[in-house]
Amino acid sequence: MAAVMTIEELRAGLAWRKNLDKLFVLVGLLVLMSCLGLLALLFLDLVRDGAERFGWDFLTQFPSRKAERAGILSAWVGTSMIMLVTALVALPVGVAAAIYLEEYAPKNALTGIIEINVTNLAGVPSIVYGLLALGLFVYKFGFGQSVLSAGLTLALLILPIIIVGTREALRAVPKAIREAAYGLGATRWEVTKDHVLPYSTGGILTGLILGLSRAIGETAPIITIGALSFIAFLPGSPITGEFPFLNFEWLKSEFTAMPIQIFNWVSRPDQAFQQNAAAAAAILLGMTLAMNAVAIWIRYRFRKKINW
Amino acid sequence: MNTNVAHKAETPTLAIAMEERRLLRANQAKAVADRLDFWYGTNQALKNINLVIPENQVTALIGPSGCGKSTFLRCFNRMHDLQADTRYAGSIMLHPENVNLVGKDVDPIEVRMRIGMVFQKPNPFPKTVFENVAYGLRLRGFSNRTELAERVEKALRGAAIWDEVKDRLTDSALALSGGQMQRLCIARALATEPEILLFDEPTSALDPIATAKIEELITELRSRVTILIVTHNMQQAARVSDFTAFMYLGELVEVDATSKIFTNPSKKATEDYITGRYG
Numbered sequence: 013m014a015a016v017m018t019i020e021e022l023r024a025g026l027a028w029r030k031n032l033d034k035l036f037v038l039v040g041l042l043v044l045m046s047c048l049g050l051l052a053l054l055f056l057d058l059v060r061d062g063a064e065r066f067g068w069d070f071l072t073q074f075p076s077r078k079a080e081r082a083g084i085l086s087a088w089v090g091t092s093m094i095m096l097v098t099a100l101v102a103l104p105v106g107v108a109a110a111i112y113l114e115e116y117a118p119k120n121a122l123t124g125i126i127e128i129n130v131t132n133l134a135g136v137p138s139i140v141y142g143l144l145a146l147g148l149f150v151y152k153f154g155f156g157q158s159v160l161s162a163g164l165t166l167a168l169l170i171l172p173i174i175i176v177g178t179r180e181a182l183r184a185v186p187k188a189i190r191e192a193a194y195g196l197g198a199t200r201w202e203v204t205k206d207h208v209l210p211y212s213t214g215g216i217l218t219g220l221i222l223g224l225s226r227a228i229g230e231t232a233p234i235i236t237i238g239a240l241s242f243i244a245f246l247p248g249s250p251i252t253g254e255f256p257f258l259n260f261e262w263l264k265s266e267f268t269a270m271p272i273q274i275f276n277w278v279s280r281p282d283q284a285f286q287q288n289a290a291a292a293a294a295i296l297l298g299m300t301l302a303m304n305a306v307a308i309w310i311r312y313r314f315r316k317k318i319n320w
Numbered sequence: 321m322n323t324n325v326a327h328k329a330e331t332p333t334l335a336i337a338m339e340e341r342r343l344l345r346a347n348q349a350k351a352v353a354d355r356l357d358f359w360y361g362t363n364q365a366l367k368n369i370n371l372v373i374p375e376n377q378v379t380a381l382i383g384p385s386g387c388g389k390s391t392f393l394r395c396f397n398r399m400h401d402l403q404a405d406t407r408y409a410g411s412i413m414l415h416p417e418n419v420n421l422v423g424k425d426v427d428p429i430e431v432r433m434r435i436g437m438v439f440q441k442p443n444p445f446p447k448t449v450f451e452n453v454a455y456g457l458r459l460r461g462f463s464n465r466t467e468l469a470e471r472v473e474k475a476l477r478g479a480a481i482w483d484e485v486k487d488r489l490t491d492s493a494l495a496l497s498g499g500q501m502q503r504l505c506i507a508r509a510l511a512t513e514p515e516i517l518l519f520d521e522p523t524s525a526l527d528p529i530a531t532a533k534i535e536e537l538i539t540e541l542r543s544r545v546t547i548l549i550v551t552h553n554m555q556q557a558a559r560v561s562d563f564t565a566f567m568y569l570g571e572l573v574e575v576d577a578t579s580k581i582f583t584n585p586s587k588k589a590t591e592d593y594i595t596g597r598y599g
Contacts, residue, residue, distance in 0.1 A: 191439060196433075206455070
């Protein structure tokens with residue numbers, strides 16, 4: 013059979029196609045590097061600006077009118093407590109919603125509407141959540157301008173992220189595994205609790221952490237519900253030395269948070285406060301990166317353990 | 321051929337070939353499919369299936385892809401109920417109690433607790449070897465450690481894998497080889513002592529050596545459990561089964577003793593299929 017082209021033509025064509033391949037790699041690398049480079053530049057800039065302020069004192073001092081004495085103690089403690097509330101609320105609610113949608117919900121129009129809206133919720137501007145929370149949590153439920161209100165608000169904000177992430181994790185459990193469990197006579201709940209959930213824990217936790225790293229930097233909604241920018245006390249410790257060892261007073265406490273503190277310092281004219289803001293921003297960025305690193309580590313651990 | 325047709329006219333509900341009837345005299349029927357129809361939505365996948373499954377024998381289902389043999393197999397443990405918009409008509413009576421396995425008033429979970437299944441691809445849970453086999457027992461409320469251990473060992477021995485895994489009971493089942501995984505899945509199904517064991521192309525994902533082991537195991541198991549096996553491999557059907565049913569386009573074309581089907585089938589379609597003229 014005669015070939016459609018000579019060997020020379022074939023080689024010339026192939027060389028051209030391979031060059032296109034290389035070109036794409038080059039463009040891709042360039043785009044990737046400029047994104048990462050920009051982020052690295054931003055981070056380094058913050059570190060340089062705030063370099064003088066890093067130190068133990070910065071982490072252990074309350075805010076002050078004097079820039080050199082001001083610290084972020086109340087801010088990072090507030091942020092940690094809000095994150096605790098957010099995680100404790102968003103995880104069970106989000107996972108339960110995802111399990112219902114993925115494993116139980118009948119495939120009908122109503123489920124379709126719910127699914128579309130869950131996805132849409134992820135795109136609602138965070139200030140809208142803030143307004144909702146101001147009306148609902150702060151006034152209607154009377155939680156006030158508290159850690160509880162802030163935690164609940166951010167929990168609402170990241171619910172769609174957790175639901176979508178959890179659903180993907182649940183869907184990744186192969187049908188064959190479910191069939192194996194059903195085949196032995198398991199009920200739907202037994203299949204979910206004994207198999208689907210344990211095998212998708214890695215993905216679920218990854219979703220949670222990605223949600224939390226979104227929430228940790230949110231400013232608008234917690235300003236809306238009334239975060240204070242000057243707090244010179246800590247909420248009571250959640251763990252106490254006496255029975256029952258838990259204390260819930262901190263939930264009702266007024267609060268500040270990292271982004272609020274940064275925003276407050278940035279808006280001051282004094283150069284020294286700008287340094288404080290840069291240092292705090294670098295620390296906040298570090299917290300976010302650390303959380304993402306944990307998410308990656310968890311995913312890696314579970315992938316290694318469960319390799320379908 | 322003629323006697324067969326005449327016989328059909330006498331018993332319109334059960335289209336059993338004479339040869340099978342003769343053999344059946346020595347064997348009790350474990351299950352009888354009677355005018356079984358099945359639909360995926362509006363698509364009728366099974367049409368008027370009549371088949372006797374003899375107790376403690378191996379019945380093989382053969383036929384080209386899409387002929388409905390796996391669909392038929394999955395009726396026995398109501399796997400179709402996991403999917404929306406599926407419908408059964410007719411019956412599969414399980415003896416001796418005469419329970420209609422596909423009856424609307426029969427709980428599919430109860431059916432699955434009585435009828436075990438081994439799937440096409442080995443699908444062990446990503447748990448330990450022990451927990452894989454113990455899971456069916458745990459579902460049934462067994463929690464005594466000694467009793468569980470005894471039953472797990474018995475099942476693993478029954479599936480001819482005990483010697484290979486007895487020192488690895490706490491290892492992940494995913495660390496086993498493909499053939500071992502499939503025998504583990506057989507042990508998992510055996511642990512609860514099912515009345516019928518369904519095999520859905522159990523060796524299609526395995527190499528020839530692992531396949532030979534599974535086939536040997538099926539031959540050993542037949543004295544203890546009624547077996548229904550779907551296979552694409554006609555040699556396999558010939559090797560392991562006592563009866564063979566040939567299905568085509570959702571219908572049961574012919575069922576007979578395996579030796580008869582493979583040497584002297586009654587229907588032209590069966591002969592064409594087993595001689596490789598299509599499928």
